[in-house]
Amino acid sequence: MMRHHRHNNHTLFHTPKKIVPPKKRWRIGSILWIAFKRTCMVVGAMVLLSAALGTTLSVFAVNKMENPALPNEMVLYLPLKDAFVEHENTGGAFGLHEKALVLRDVVNALDRAAMDTRVKGFVMKLEGAVPSLAHNEELRTAIMRFRTSGKFAFIYAPAYESLGAYYLATAFDQIWLQPMGIVSVPGINMEMPYARTVLDKIGIEPQFFARKEYKNFFESLTSSEMSLETREVMTALASDISSHLFKEIAIARNMTDQEVRARIDKGLLTDDEALATGLIDRLDYSDNLSAEIKEQVTGNPDSDDKIFATMNIYIKQMKKEKKLTSDMAVSKKPKVALIYAAGNIIQRDEKGALAAAENIIPVIREAADDDKISVIVLRIDSPGGDPVAAEAIRRALVKAKENGKKIVVSMGAAAASGGYWIAADADYIYALPTTFTGSIGVTGGKVSLKSMWENIGIEWDRVQVGENAGLWSLNHPYSPSEAARMNAMMDNVYNKFIALVANGRGMTLEQTDKIAGGRVWTGAQAVDAGLVDALGGLDAALDYAAILAGVKNRSDLDVLMMQEPKTTFEKLVELLETQTMMSGFFHSNQALFETVAAGLRSVTSSGYEGFLVR
Known part of the structure; x- marks a missing residue:
């Protein structure tokens, strides 16, 4: 049987000295940094646990109550x-x-x-x-x-x-x-702030392009007062909305229009x-x-x-x-798909945004491929957004029409700019009297911070390959060549926008250009302009879809909500993902935090080298 002998450093000729471990030195910076990291971990864990527990308990309580x-x-x-x-x-x-x-x-x-x-x-x-x-x-x-x-x-x-x-x-x-x-x-009071004067004082130069004269999204930055075109549009909007409201109030309260206006004036x-x-x-x-x-x-x-x-x-x-x-x-009623495009029109969004192209296009395709669905009702409540995303959504709707589906649009509070882009090819469009729609135009650009940097003594220099390599730099204004490319992009988007509207609404390019120009219309005005077919809400759109499907009204339809509401579990997962993103941010910036901590340690050690905590 073999024995394992314990080896040590003692020999006949040498006995090592007893090693005394050094006293542990604690630096304040290190202690604070470790305490900070551990506190973050504990707090994060407590937040996640409380969220999960609170959600679970609330679900049971709500379902019971x-x-x-x-x-x-x-x-x-x-x-x-x-x-x-x-x-x-x-x-x-x-x-x-x-x-x-x-x-x-x-x-x-x-x-x-x-x-x-x-x-x-x-x-x-x-x-x-x-x-x-x-x-x-x-x-x-x-x-x-x-x-x-x-x-x-x-x-x-x-x-x-x-x-x-x-x-x-x-x-x-x-x-x-x-x-x-x-x-x-x-009554109705519409106000807009104008910041050009203060931007000039601090050296920020707004450089924005628009097609056309009524596309005033960035006017608050580029001007110091309301333009004639903006005043014209806002006056028309306020007048049309107020006239509608006063008329409906007068009918409901059994008053004359003059009596209502007298009370409003008070x-x-x-x-x-x-x-x-x-x-x-x-x-x-x-x-x-x-x-x-x-x-x-x-x-x-x-x-x-x-x-x-x-x-x-x-x-x-x-x-x-x-x-x-x-x-x-099994319902024998005709099936109609109801799809929502609510929010800014963007290309992608991980949280399931209803107007994100990557989320809504598969839903449109699913409805288009379903032989039992004859009509798609698209509810739009969007101020616009990315023209690339809008075009992708419009294309999916066009393909659905080619697949034999009828498209009926119901406009909510807004279906403007990109919101109208995706509506233009519909077979029939409904809007509410107070819907904001139209805004057929495009705008974009940047601000130049060059003067601001000069005012505070910071100089930027650069090396570039390509004549327009500084196109998106905020540290320099557009060069003539860069401005020319921006104008070319504006013209391209605008011309394609009015072309698709003209095609969808059965107008000439000249007719479309007259009602475009970036101008916003109320739903009632849009009917007169030919951009909308009739006034009405989602119920009216569903009633029309019922007629297209061969039945009397929406009560005879099986309306399929194509975008199912998220379950409580899915919402909880979103919350946990957000917490994970916060954790990811912490880890991805750990080098920065370590640098700060090192600085803290250097300060504490240089000032308190002799102060040790044992």
């Missing part, structure tokens, strides 16, 4: 805390907080409630948020349809603080205002003035409204019956019942 059985007699109640969104995936905060209501869900719920014998009425309370004018249009139309069923609709607010809020209120049977509240309806009305001039119906408190509704529904103002069902709960139950029905039987 928000799915109660609906009463046999009820009044729908909508406390409007946030503006509506076009699609669930456009909500912020990763969708983990309280969800903003989707406009189409609310409209569908009101249409369903009008036929639901359990629902006796609808009451809304404004709690700060006011939808956009375009969303107001669609919601008002739905509320008026609801009222035709003979059911009441009341609205209550501590104050009506804008013309948009009051415009929405006029769709209801009764407008209630809390005592001491105000009605602020000061701007701000006290509670008593609002009641005396007929802008509101009741000046009272919310508890009295609740008691009045209870008496109307149950016959007892002090009833303990829980008759109020929130819109959120009703929508959840409505979707649950629809899913059960669809699971039990």
Whole structure:
């Protein structure tokens, strides 16, 4: 059996000296750096854990609390805390907080409630948020349809603080205002800041090109006052929108146009003035409204019956019942695809942006390849964006048409510039009276910081290969050659833009150029200009799609939401990915942090070399 002998350094002739380990020296810089890194790791882990745990618990709590059985007699109640969104995936905060209501869900719920014998009425309370004018249009139309069923609709607010809020209120049977509240309806005021003077003072030179005279996106930087073209457009927009709002308010409140304008000219009305001039119906408190509704529904103002069902709960139950029905039987209704292009039009986005080309094009192709789908309804709510991305989306829609699909566009609050680019080839286009559309033009450029650097004593020098290599440098203005290339790009994009609009709308290039030039139109103006076929919201577009599909209206359709809402798990993954990105940023910049730490260590060691912590 072999034994393993323990070897050491002792020999007959040598006994090593006992080695005394040096005293450990701690430097303040190193301690702070290590503490910083470990603290970041601990905090990050705690954030991730709390997010996961909080989300899981909230999902269970929400599912348990928000799915109660609906009463046999009820009044729908909508406390409007946030503006509506076009699609669930456009909500912020990763969708983990309280969800903003989707406009189409609310409209569908009101249409369903009008036929639901359990629902006796609808009451809304404004709690700060006011939808956009375009969303107001669609919601008002739905509320008026609801009222035709003979059911009441009341609205209550501590104050009506804008013309948009009051415009929405006029769709209801009764407008209630809390005592001491105000009605602020000061008309329409459009303002733009102009920064050219201050930019000149600090040495920043804006260099932007536009096609054409009405494409004023960068005017706030290039000018010190409003141009004649911008003033012309903004005056026309304000006039058209105000005329529409005043007319609808006059009809709803049984007033003349002159009477409405007289009240608008006052701007701000006290509670008593609002009641005396007929802008509101009741000046009272919310508890009295609740008691009045209870008496109307149950016959007892002090009833303990829980008759109020929130819109959120009703929508959840409505979707649950629809899913059960669809699971039990295969729908024989014609199928129509509903696709959303909401937000800036960009080429790619990892978070699933609805108007990103890489996200929406596969959805369009999926609908185009489905033999059961005959019509694609494209809902656009976009101010524009990248022309390359817009062209890619338009191409996908053209291919869908070549595949036998009809394309119907519904414009939301905006379908301008790139938003109109993707709409131009549609078979039929709907817009709301207050939609902003058109803006058929292009703009772009840069700012030159050359004078600013000179003012603060910094000189930039360069070496370049290629006559226009400095095209995108912010440290030098455009050279004549570079400016020529920018102008060539502007002309190319503009000419192709008006060509595709002319082709899609059946106009000549000359006709298209007259209504283009970068000019923004309201939906109503766009109908007159030939850019839009009819006024109406998403419901009108779906009704038209139904006719194209061979049925009477949208109730006879099986509308397929092609972009499914993200699940709670998917939203949680997005949050975790963001945390990972933050961690990646930390690691990718570790060299920078190490440099800072080294500097800190050098400072502490040079100043406190003799100060050691043992």
